[in-house]
Amino acid sequence: MEILNKEGFHIDTQHDYCRLGEFSEMSIDSQRTGNEGSLCNGNSMYAGASAYGDASMQDVSMTRSSVASSDSRMRLVHPERPSKTRSTFLGHSVVQRSRVTQSTSDDVLINALLDEQHPTGGLEGYEEWTIDTSRLIVGPAFAQGAFGRIYKGSYNGQDVAIKILERPRNDMDRALLMEQQFVQEVVMLANLRHENVILFVGACQKPGVWCIITEYVKGGSLRTSLARRRAPSLRLAIRHALDISRGMEYLHSNGVIHRDLKSDNLLLAERSIKIADFGVARIEVKNEDMTPETGTYRWMAPEMMQNRSYTHKVDVYSFGIVLWELVTGNIPFQNMSAVQAASAVVRGERPIVPPDCPDCLAKIMTRCWDAYPDERPSFSDVVRLLEEAQVTLTKSVGTPRFRCVCLKGSPTLD
Secondary structure (H helix, E strand, O other): OEEEOOOOOEEEOOOOOEEOOOOOOOOHHHHHOHHHOOOOOOOOOOOOOOOOOOOOOOOOOOOOOOOOOOOOOOOOOOOOOOOOOOOOEEEOOOOOOOEEOHHHOOOHHHHHHOOOOOOOEEEOOOHHHEOOHHHEEEEEEEEEOOOEEEEEEEEOOEEEEEEEEEOOOOOHHHHHHHHHHHHHHHHHHHOOOOOOEOOEEEEEEEOOEEEEEEEOOOOOEHHHHHHHHOOOEHHHHHHHHHHHHHHHHHHHHOOEEOOOOOHHHEEEOOOOEEEOOOOOOEEOOOOOOEOOOOOOHHHOOHHHHOOOOEOOHHHHHHHHHHHHHHHHOOOOOOOOOHHHHHHHHHOOOOOOOOOOOOHHHHHHHHHHOOOOHHHOOOHHHHHHHHHHHHHHHHHHHOOOOEEOOOOOOOOEEO
16 A cells, blocks of 8 residues: 655555564564554464565564565465466476475465476576476475465575465456566566576466575575674675675666665675565666655655656665665664654655764765765765775774774774
């Protein structure tokens, strides 16, 4: 649902996947007020009101996480009554049923995906990415949203995240929209290869479900790590910031706007950060007025909130907020509801830069979240500025192991 507040910007009151089995401290925007979204508790599911790809995924594990993407309203598919909705996929040969864990053997979404009575479909022109479900082992779900779930599993011996979405059976318009966005996500991910971008493994569809498989990143989200450990050392913060900015530089060079860059969608791999959640990403089209269809308010650029046209510079704004998170360890506007935070941003307010934050980093974040998109740097410039800051701080402190003690003092040894 979208509402228009007195400042004239749109507030989207929906969320994506929620943690299974416990309350998620990541759902900050949905925890503040009753009209900002529901919470997942236990095995209940968030019944969001948006179409696939119109919101952000919650981090769903304190110790691990994986690809994020679409939100949708959950209704379990009935394999015995497959959907007749039109598809843009080509049929492939029937494959053998995969192995599933005992705890998931009665999961109807998995059963629909592994149903031997129906052929596995692949995207036309991308047949090489069609998964062979006989090589797929499906484990327990670790997140669920309104139209689907995300499971941990393995494919060809590789740990993967398996996102299964149900095709709406009684809403043709929504089904067609979800199909279009599913196809767009597959095409986008299949053409992206970068060490700081989540790795696409494959996809397929059955009559009632869509499935996207990516690598499984077990380090968890950056937001979870910050909540658990507070701010990292500045050396690590800059390294993380460089990973993110290099990944975003790559995406922008390929015409991809993420549109929901935030710490929840940044996953900690063994030696790097990987950008995830492309369910809301779009290809930037020149001379096209793009409108704000998604995002998370604490990280969202003001032009998106105000329903104005925007460019790839919305991602630069969001990165400025993420950089502030890396320096402080805090959640932006944590004492405000999402609506209050959005109102504050439109009025020109930004998170308070701590007095002990090095000037070089403070300048980068404030340039990134400038109210005027044209004043924000490109990610190529951000990479250069961060590399310079890395050298400057290492020299000035005498060791790369220093830390910003937010609002409590000057940089100290880690």
